[in-house]
Amino acid sequence: MSNDPFLTALGRMGLLQPGESPAIAPLTGGVSSDIVRVDLESGPICIKRALPKLKVQADWHAPIERNQYEIEWMRTAAGIDAQAVPKVLGEDRETGMFAMEFLDGARYPVxxxxxxxxxxxxxxxxxxxxxxxxxxxxxxxxxxxxxxxxxxxxxxxxxxxxxxxxxxxxxxxxxxxxxxxxxxxxxxxxxxxxxxxxxxxxxxxxxxxxxxxxxxxxxxxxxxxxxxxxxxxxxxxxxxxxxxxxxxxxxxxxxxxxxxxxxxxxxxxxxxxxxxxxxxxxxxxxxxxxxxxxxxxxxxxxxxxxxxxxxxxxxxxxxxxxxxxxxxxxxxxx
Ligand SMILES: Nc1ncnc2c1ncn2[C@@H]1O[C@H](COP(=O)(O)OP(=O)(O)O)[C@@H](O)[C@H]1O
Ligand SMILES: [Mg+2]
Incomplete structure (x- = not known):
């Protein structure tokens, strides 16, 4: 098993092909999470991992279980308007991570x-x-x-x-x-x-x-x-x-x-x-x-x-x- 927590989580989510070892690159812009882009053989995806401490403020803590409510919100919103959210591809509750569709900044500007x-x-x-x-x-x-x-x-x-x-x-x-x-x-x-x-x-x-x-x-x-x-x-x-x-x-x-x-x-x-x-x-x-x-x-x-x-x-x-x-x-x- 890989030492990389993202790879391990990808494996547990069933998103890796046997022997696949994709490139993982951090995305910028987040304040409360690590967000990475993963280039799978099937195309790019994104993994988000909640951090226990927000980067903005020293004493601003939040439980990482919030990751699971984020997924639940995304799923609920997708049931109302699938275009309004990135598609959720998998979740790993144990480590507070989930995988979603990667939306390319050229087509999806902030x-x-x-x-x-x-x-x-x-x-x-x-x-x-x-x-x-x-x-x-x-x-x-x-x-x-x-x-x-x-x-x-x-x-x-x-x-x-x-x-x-x-x-x-x-x-x-x-x-x-x-x-x-x-x-x-x-x-x-x-x-x-x-x-x-x-x-x-x-x-x-x-x-x-x-x-x-x-x-x-x-x-x-x-x-x-x-x-x-x-x-x-x-x-x-x-x-x-x-x-x-x-x-x-x-x-x-x-x-x-x-x-x-x-x-x-x-x-x-x-x-x-x-x-x-x-x-x-x-x-x-x-x-x-x-x-x-x-x-x-x-x-x-x-x-x-x-x-x-x-x-x-x-x-x-x-x-x-x-x-x-x-x-x-x-x-x-x-
Ligand atoms: N599915 C995605 N596809 C492409 N970029 C993404 C995706 N999700 C997040 N990002 C990028 O990562 C940044 C931080 O993500 P966000 O979920 O807002 O994290 P945080 O909770 O840390 O603010 C976003 O502003 C965006 O630029
Ligand atoms: Mg944000």
Whole structure:
């Protein structure tokens, strides 16, 4: 048996031909896992192994069993829209690894890179909204699916705590509001949540957006996914100010298409809860445990803080209201 843990796992997953010894090369871009490309005789595949400690932050730990929930999310999503995820090819629970289809960067560019480079397709924003809404709608109220994601013990410490609770400590006057967002979000059990719908985890493929990195999968509050993704579109306005209008159009397009795709019964409050959560996540990427890497000056940080804090202290109930507050601040900067 091979000493290479990836080869050993490939063997156990039944993905190696007898005597096959493929080349294995690390892929970059991950923060919580080792990801490698394996060139099998049958073609390239990808293996992901969860790490017990995230690379972003010294004290940010997460159990490697999250790998199994990532696979389960991928399988559930594939049953709803097979184009929305890479195909899972095998799993090795013992070592917290799974194998999936390799999606070539030339055909499947990372959405974050496109947004950075000014290639800002409203079709992508639309389809991200539609696909996330479909996954939420089709899993809403499904107790059988809820049973497969008993992941409060992962979601709370790696999503709500670092973004919202850590931020509350830096902004005592907003702490009550942030803690109430944590309570409401944590207690809402409505649909299957991806948990990390960020442009860096979305590939803009020829058949629409493909979602990667579902290791924060949780049966809970769908508003979290929508707010999390929209937050990135707000933040991008600081990264590449010349494309602010386009990012804000992407925000509107994504939100509108998401909301149009929401079909579950108790959906009336989804926009309101997203609008409430969004300023918390916005401030969280400045003063939480995982600050966004491309906002680098105090002037920029203070602009986010001003808008986020104002919206936490005097919440608005619509996503258009959140966007307008940010747009007003951006206009002042110019
Ligand atoms: N199936 C895949 N095909 C090609 N590249 C992939 C695939 N899965 C992940 N990657 C690449 O690896 C990077 C990290 O993967 P991801 O699942 O997001 O790991 P992490 O949890 O460490 O962030 C992605 O941004 C992407 O560039
Ligand atoms: Mg990732």
């Amino acid at each position: 959405w974050k890179n496109q947004l950075r480079d000014g290639e800002i397709s409203l079709d992508t924003a639309r389809d991200v909204g539609k696909r996330i809404a479909a996954i939420h709608s089709r899993t809403a109220g499904r107790l059988d699916i809820a049973d497969k994601f008993p992941t409060d013990h992962i979601f709370l410490p790696i999503r709500l705590e670092p973004y919202l609770c850590a931020t509350a400590k830096k902004h005592p006057d907003c702490a009550a509001r942030l803690e109430s967002l944590v309570r409401v979000t944590g207690a809402t059990k409505k649909a299957l949540v991806h948990g990390d719908v960020s442009p860096k985890n979305i590939l803009a493929g020829p058949n629409g957006p493909v979602f990667l990195d579902a290791e924060c999968a949780w049966y809970g509050d769908p508003a979290f996914d929508l707010a999390f993704c929209l937050n990135h579109l707000l933040l991008k306005c600081m990264w590449r100010p010349q494309w602010q209008t386009r990012y804000l159009e992407s925000f509107d397009t994504l939100a509108t298409n998401y909301l149009a795709g929401v079909t579950w019964k108790a959906r009336d409050d989804i926009e309101e809860r997203t609008a409430h959560l969004l300023p918390g996540l916005f401030l969280g990427r400045i003063d939480g445990k995982s600050p966004v890497e491309y906002i680098t000056t105090d002037t920029q940080r203070n602009a986010v803080r001003r808008v986020a804090r104002a919206l936490l202290l005097a919440p608005v109930n619509s996503l258009g209201g959140v966007r307008a507050a940010w747009q007003g601040e951006l206009a002042k900067q110019q």
